[in-house]
Amino acid sequence: MIRLESLTKRYGDLRAVDDLTLEVPAGELVVLIGPSGCGKTTTLEMVNRLVEPTSGHIFLEGKDVTRVNVSTLRRRIGYVIQQSGLFPHMTIADNVATVPRLLRWEKQRTVERVNELLALVGLDSATHATRYPRELSGGQQQRVGVARALAADPPVMLMDEPFGATDPITREHLQDEFIRIQSELRKTIVFVTHDIDEAIKMGDRIAILGEGSYIAQYDTPEHILSAPANEFVEGFLGEGLLLKRLQLARVRDIETFDDWPKLRLDDEPAVVQETLRHISREWVLVLDEQARPRRWARTSALREGTDRLSNPGEPIQTVLQDEFSLQQALQEMLISTSGGAVVVDADGRYRGVVYIETLNRAVRSMRADAEDQLVEVDRAAGNGGARR
Amino acid sequence: MNSASARAGTRRRATAQGSRRGGLTWPLLVTKPLVVGAACLLTYLWIDGQELGFTERGLLNASRLRRLTLEHLDVALSATLIVVATAIPLGIVLTRPGWRSLIVLATIGANIAQATTAFGAMVLIFLQLIESPGSTPGGAGRTAAILGMAAYAFLPVLRGTLTGLDQVDKQTLKAARGMGMTGWQVLRRVELPLAVPIMLAGVRTSLVLTVATTTIAALVGAGGLGVLIINGYESDRTTIIVAGFVATAGIAVLADWAGAVVERFLRPRGL
Structure with a gap:
């Protein structure tokens, strides 16, 4: 020291x-x-x-x-x-x-x-x-x-x-x-x-x-x-x-959500139809047999049969892992079709999605934390010295 | 970083260094002795081909030439030794903190010593010495010649030491002190090795100056090759003057050559 x-x-x-x-x-x-x-x-x-x-x-x-x-x-x-x-x-x-x-x-x-x-x-x-x-x-x-x-x-x-x-x-x-x-x-x-x-x-x-x-x-x-x-x-x-x-x-510092509709390539056709019927979102996430994210598919196209689950479509370019920075997460959201960025675990399996709102919340709480700290410092110093 | 190109660069530098140390310098190193040898041989043949009278035979013979050369070297080398032993320590002291203000004074002094005629200084010292009890003309002459030449050749070594120590990178010195070297350790392990090339250049200049100018030592009775020139002048024999001139120039060039060889071996590697 x-x-x-x-x-x-x-x-x-x-x-x-x-x-x-x-x-x-x-x-x-x-x-x-x-x-x-x-x-x-x-x-x-x-x-x-x-x-x-x-x-x-x-x-x-x-x-x-x-x-x-x-x-x-x-x-x-x-x-x-x-x-x-x-x-x-x-x-x-x-x-x-x-x-x-x-x-x-x-x-x-x-x-x-x-x-x-x-x-x-x-x-x-x-x-x-x-x-x-x-x-x-x-x-x-x-x-x-x-x-x-x-x-x-x-x-x-x-x-x-x-x-x-x-x-x-x-x-x-x-x-x-x-x-x-x-x-x-x-x-x-x-x-x-x-x-x-x-x-x-x-x-x-x-x-x-x-x-x-x-x-x-x-x-x-x-x-x-x-x-x-x-x-x-x-x-x-x-x-x-x-x-x-x-x-x-890091991505691990913020909450990921598993509420996005998803379909697996090995899902039974009946399950697929059932799921599709209940999806309110425009995009659905397609996972492969190992549960690795594969692509985004338009819900309506799948319903109408103009797109099939097995079509290659446009694969997801980048997925996030725990140690990725939030800056990378933000970049991913900006280019992602659906507005969310996909997070995977160390083996590349789907873990959830992060949203821009999550990021927004994270930033706000960081700021609040830091401000609390400052107020404490000020109080400790007995004046507003550090905040001139 | 592109490591392949880095390696190539290193290899290039290494080769450049190798050739500077080896191949390239060797021809240069043997050239000077060869030229001096050839000049002496030509002069010998030329004199040998002349009708030599009794005077020439008396003044120009091998044993006399040898004695004069040794006297010459004795005065010149003693003077250089004194200069090295005084100017380098002085230069070191002057570059220590607290002493720097004296640099100007010392340099002016050394400048004056070089600018005023070494001959005048020599005669003055000779006259002082000859009056002191128990002195012989020969001994006083030798001492006067050595001291006169030393004063004359002081400046290049002092300046070389000052410049050599001053040009050492300040960051390097800061690192040395920052790692916990004492002032003495910094001087011995870092400053002096890094100053060596420039210091040696000063010594070499001073050595050549002394060897070439020691001819005037003959005028205070200290002997040396200057004696031949005086002999030739007094007896009106050109051959003798030429012999004295060639011999002096020859050993001056050889002194320069010896300096170059020493520089080459004392220069720290890695510079």
Whole structure:
């Protein structure tokens, strides 16, 4: 756990960071984001004291580290920066081994650790360990940067725009991979970025910072997107808030309905006729023998015999699964013939349908939740500070 | 990312590096010694073909040439050694936080030392030394020559050290400190290795300057190949001046060549 207490950094009259208090819970990734010059990098660099605070305290796992030996402190904190900052004159293996060597690990242990880490970040140590950084692509260098920071298994990591210098596709890749690594390792991480989408994707919590590292809002991405605390945050989040919010929620979080009329290919003709007679909806869902959704059929056409159950018709393009985002669900509804999107289980069997109304309700409740939270925060703070 | 193209790129880079280290440089590396050898041989044949009088025979013989060459190298190399041993540490100290304000002052000093005639400095030092008790003209001459040349050749090494350390990527240094290296470890493991190529270029320049200019050491009685030129001038024998000139130019070129070889082997891999 990291706790920053009334942290201030002044450069002459300029207050780069002004009285910042922030707690990063153990095992969580907290993103610092804000306009350039807001002091987010300065804040990050005060945690490992590359920038010495003018006043205030830094606590690491409950211990005040504001005055301890700086080199010893830094060896316990993983550090990743933009453009990797790899040592160009050292091989990949030597780069990764930096901190273990500073800590005077045994040779064998260091070698094993290096191989383990290269594998973790998806690099083959046989082909990469003896290479030099400039022989690697930008994305690969960045992976080495992450491996190097993890080398001595530090409980805490600082990442300063770690994927900022890579192209969008590589960046997405690196983000996904880091999310996977973090879900295994559960480090306590402070992560600086200026990319709001990256913040939403990576952060367990996001601190949106204004000038002087003033915290405009500090909350989970879900809450921030559902209920931005003020105009500054709203402006910072940009357009399409709701869509970003829908990206974070999963299909499993909302209710699916099994009330849509459906027919199976192996249904008896009598059953089919009976069902058709009672359908009031314009469309009926056709399932195959394994109960997998196959297509939408027009009820009237089936009744009149101009369409037959066994006709291939137009198959359903996409079905939703539990882990799909609500944004994907929305997209599916927009293009679906019937206005509903079909949800299947892991084996592809029909589970139900979600409607636009369900989505609408979900969004409203997210917002209400988040607002409740804000009111509580306000009450706790004893004023309307967070909602200026 | 397209890993096939990445691999191809890496291979291309690796080959480029290989050829720079091997094939391509070897012809260049042997060219200079060959040219120097040929020039010396031609000069020898030319002088050998002349009618040589008693004066030439006395002034131009193998043992005398060897002695003058050794004297020359002694002064030039001692001066370079002193420069390396002082200018590099000074450059390192000046780039540490808190000392940077003195960089301008030190550079001006080194500039003045190079701009004022090394000869003048040499004579002044010689005159100082010769007056101190127990000194011999030869010893004072050698010391004066070495110190004069050292002052003269100080600037390239100082500047090379300053530039070499300053051009190290700031992000790389931040990473090094951020991972918990002490100031000394950052210097030894990161800054110096990355500054080596530029520092060596400075040393090489300084070495060539010293070797070529040490001819003036003859004027304060420190010997060296400059003696031949003075001999030739005083006895009005062109052959002797040419011999002195070719020999000096030859070892200056060889010094440059030796510098190139050293640079090649001390340059860290991966750069």
